[in-house]
Amino acid sequence: MVLRAILLASAMGIAVAVGAQAQQQSSGQPSAEAQPATGGTMQKLEDFKSTGTALKMEMVPQTGEEADNLRENLKHIRLPAGFKIDLYAIVPDARMIAVGPTGVVTFVGTRKTRVWAVTDRDKDRVADEVKPFAPVVDFKIPNAVCFSKDGFLYTVEQNRVLKFPAGEFFYENPDVAVAEVVPQGQLIPPEEESFNHTGRVCRVGPDNKLYIALGQPYNVFAPSKMDTYKKAGMAGIIRMDQDGKNREVYAWGIRNSVGMDFNPKNGQLWFTDNQVDGMGDDQPPGELNRITAPGQNFGFPWYGGGHIRTIEYKDQEPPPNVVFPEVEMVAHAADLGMTFYNKGMFPEKYRGGIFSAQHGSWNRTTPVGARIMFTSLKPDGSADKTEPFAEGWLDQSTGEYLGRPVDVAVLTDGSLLISDDLAGALYRISYKKPS
Numbered sequence: 147m148v149l150r151a152i153l154l155a156s157a158m159g160i161a162v163a164v165g166a167q168a169q170q171q172s173s174g175q176p177s178a179e180a181q182p183a184t185g186g187t188m189q190k191l192e193d194f195k196s197t198g199t200a201l202k203m204e205m206v207p208q209t210g211e212e213a214d215n216l217r218e219n220l221k222h223i224r225l226p227a228g229f230k231i232d233l234y235a236i237v238p239d240a241r242m243i244a245v246g247p248t249g250v251v252t253f254v255g256t257r258k259t260r261v262w263a264v265t266d267r268d269k270d271r272v273a274d275e276v277k278p279f280a281p282v283v284d285f286k287i288p289n290a291v292c293f294s295k296d297g298f299l300y301t302v303e304q305n306r307v308l309k310f311p312a313g314e315f316f317y318e319n320p321d322v323a324v325a326e327v328v329p330q331g332q333l334i335p336p337e338e339e340s341f342n343h344t345g346r347v348c349r350v351g352p353d354n355k356l357y358i359a360l361g362q363p364y365n366v367f368a369p370s371k372m373d374t375y376k377k378a379g380m381a382g383i384i385r386m387d388q389d390g391k392n393r394e395v396y397a398w399g400i401r402n403s404v405g406m407d408f409n410p411k412n413g414q415l416w417f418t419d420n421q422v423d424g425m426g427d428d429q430p431p432g433e434l435n436r437i438t439a440p441g442q443n444f445g446f447p448w449y450g451g452g453h454i455r456t457i458e459y460k461d462q463e464p465p466p467n468v469v470f471p472e473v474e475m476v477a478h479a480a481d482l483g484m485t486f487y488n489k490g491m492f493p494e495k496y497r498g499g500i501f502s503a504q505h506g507s508w509n510r511t512t513p514v515g516a517r518i519m520f521t522s523l524k525p526d527g528s529a530d531k532t533e534p535f536a537e538g539w540l541d542q543s544t545g546e547y548l549g550r551p552v553d554v555a556v557l558t559d560g561s562l563l564i565s566d567d568l569a570g571a572l573y574r575i576s577y578k579k580p581s
């Protein structure tokens with residue numbers, strides 16, 4: 147009898163709790179934050195059905211002490227004459243940037259669980275709204291964001307690829323139209339999932355295929371991993387149709403690329419590569435590479451960076467026709483995001499060249515990097531000169547970072563956005579001819 151009463155009470159308790167929760171949701175009470183999607187939610191979104199998620203969305207404050215401090219830090223940044231840098235937005239954990247083709251929203255990936263939507267509604271070139279994009283989707287390390295020319299937004303997570311048709315127009319609500327391009331667990335073999343070298347990058351190429359760089363988990367992987375990685379395109383760049391079909395390995399022998407972009411002049415794909423650790427302060431060099439044909443091998447794991455052989459593979463014959471980098475960067479600076487510059491705001495010198503971000507070293511006795519580099523190209527499309535463009539995020543006297551640049555992207559007006567995952571911000575570099 148007693149037992150029955152307890153059971154009855156607890157059953158009623160559950161019923162009341164569920165009822166209260168349901169009532170709270172249906173009455174439109176704003177929840178603090180939209181909850182991540184379950185499998186059923188994904189299905190609803192794919193069918194353009196509402197998930198019933200509260201419409202009030204979390205906003206990242208854009209004014210106050212933090213914004214003031216970040217603006218103060220930017221006074222340390224050195225730029226060529228005529229350029230200036232401003233705070234564009236506060237964006238926690240900001241990683242890769244995808245500027246919406248119609249200039250409505252800029253999307254920013256993270257290595258956590260969020261993709262951010264950044265809006266500059268009044269077009270004064272400072273964002274006035276930063277909020278989570280598609281908060282009902284349970285993103286896992288959605289580092290990569292990129293657009294197709296016709297406005298489809300792609301997100302690449304640790305082990306899934308999603309497509310958001312018209313992402314720029316559905317971004318106002320927690321519910322968005324979404325399609326799975328590569329379902330969970332099919333981008334890489336699930337047993338190869340790791341926290342290391344898992345921030346992906348993506349681009350849609352001139353052939354309309356989706357290109358994704360896939361790192362591999364190790365400093366230098368063991369020979370026993372070679373076949374698996376070659377087949378999956380890990381330690382490489384894969385490409386596929388925009389619906390996920392016809393996947394193939396496009397380039398291989400890449401340790402961990404976290405930046406790539408197509409040269410709009412000739413359609414060649416360039417990429418940065420992060421090189422082997424633990425070989426001393428000054429070697430091996432970081433890399434900026436150019437792909438001139440499908441199927442090329444860029445040297446890893448036989449080479450740890452540039453022409454420097456790895457200790458682990460020193461007795462093995464490297465494959466023939468290894469493609470060496472166009473530019474050897476300073477060792478351990480961690481070259482990440484890159485973009486071609488193809489707009490009119492910056493002087494002639496910069497048009498057709500490459501901006502790339504150095505995140506800064508973590509394993510060097512004297513830190514290097516935390517700056518933006520510029521590489522000009524020769525008329526034949528190969529690299530010409532590389533020089534620092536924006537620097538000062540690393541205080542040389544104390545070794546302290548004021549910020550760590552991750553990605554660069556060109557805004558529709560021709561200014562340059564930089565993401566910083568230490569400060570949690572986007573900066574904007576603009577140019578005005580000195581009078």
Ligand SMILES: [Ca+2]
Pocket residue numbers: 266267268269270271272273274
């Ligand atoms: Ca604004």
Ligand SMILES: [Ca+2]
Pocket residue numbers: 399419433444445446449451452469470471
């Ligand atoms: Ca290489």
